[in-house]
Amino acid sequence: MAEAIARGKLIPPYLLSTPALLLYCALLLTPMLMTFLLSFNSFDLYTGIKPDYSLANYLEVIQDKYFHVIFLRTFGMALVVTLICALLGAPEAYILNRMANPWKSLFLLAVLGPLLISVVVRTLGWALLFGKEGAINQTLMGLGLVDEPVKLIFTSTGVVIALVHVLVPFMVISVWASLQKLDPATERAGLSLGASQFTVLRRVVVPQVMPGVLSGSLIVFALTASAFATPSILGGRRLKVVATTAYDEYLNTLNWPLGAAIAILLLAANVIIITSYNRVIEKKYAEAFG
């Protein structure tokens, strides 16, 4: 009987996972592998994709200034957006957490709710605000702060503002999650021992929510680096990022092998950054708590 249970326990998990495994092998592993192989093929304007293998596409991306600018812009933007999200999202999560209900749940809904609304809609909102006759320029000119409309649409500033708006909820939610684990007694203990509010914040709260800020940063960075809709709508043709470049190679130039190489490089950069970031953070916390 015991043997039957032991045997019964060993067989089902594989059986239960089979549908998922089959689906993933057919529809995730195979397409990814095909794209990887495709990135080594060459492309001819007249005959299309040629089944030969070389590193030409990768060399083109690595050697061409045009692609350097795009990759630098993408990861530079990701860095700036991540920093701004941390500086805005973490304090906001802390403030929200100190509010009393019903305000707390109401404002939490206002901050997290936009995540459920399509990125296209949220970006459209910024496109409307950024226009020459848009609310931002009307306000600035009305207040006499500027004489002529500030150009925000088709600029990287505009794209960064909109990306912060799209992604800052992830930071708030990540910091929020770590604040829920924070014992309010530690804050009170600090205050009762004579520390100022600021000292308590700096020495008690910040170190405890740091893991939340760091994991939120990772999410925001990865999502900004691969963002498509916002840079495409607000950046236009000239302000290209990696995702929109891959899109153009696939659907406009039809140079799929080059597009595949760009996509593989984006994936590789993302994976390298995520894993090395995790490793550094883990090491840091192992030292602090080990």
Next chain:
Amino acid sequence: MSRNGPIALIFHTAFIVFMLAPLVVVCLVAFTSKGYISMPTEGFSLRWFRAILENPDFIDAFLMSLYLAIVSASIALAISVPASLAIARHRFPGRAAFTAFFLSPLMIPHVVLGVSFLRFFTEVGLSGTFIGLALSHVIIIMPYALRLVLASVTGLSRAAESAAVSLGASNWTVFRRITLPLIVPGIAGGWVLAFITSFDELTMTVFVASPSTITLPVRMYNHITETIDPLIASLSAALIFVTVIFMVILDRLYGLDKLLVGRGN
């Protein structure tokens, strides 16, 4: 508990204005009576909402998105439940690798998935088909479904199941009469999150959708890249209204923070 100082409250107000401004602007512009983008300064008009109904393109795309999200969320859940039971209930070689594998689509940029599916579907003859589109959505939403179902299975006490087994119930009866009813909240939450993720997906779908399977986000994206008019604003506003209603219901049922923690993680 409201101990936030004045500086904190000013910061908070500015933050909330920043979060809501673009959505409010979309909703205001949607009510304009003019033929171009402008604030409804001369009274509110519903003409651009009526215009949506006169555009079969958008209605078709909306129905396609709805249908696609229902089909792909249901497939994703049907696959996630057994996989979650395997991962949460059993210790077996490869368990950690399976879990990482099933959650891996979260790590892959959607543009990379998009180009991969485009190539794959072209090669196997599924390009432009609904089934291809639905399966590609299943891959994207699986991690969300899996995570919520997994959480509900992990927190489950096995006492009732053991009792049923000792009373002679078969495995299938135990699952159907005991386990499944207990994890229904997790399944429902996972389905809703999967549905929303599929309904809103643009970056991957832009590569895979054909004229006959175009989804609402793709249709809207194509429209915006050509022209920004009050029609697209009223359509967006309609989507915002529907989402807000949906959101309030979800918040009442689950708590939005619980549902969204770790989304995109």
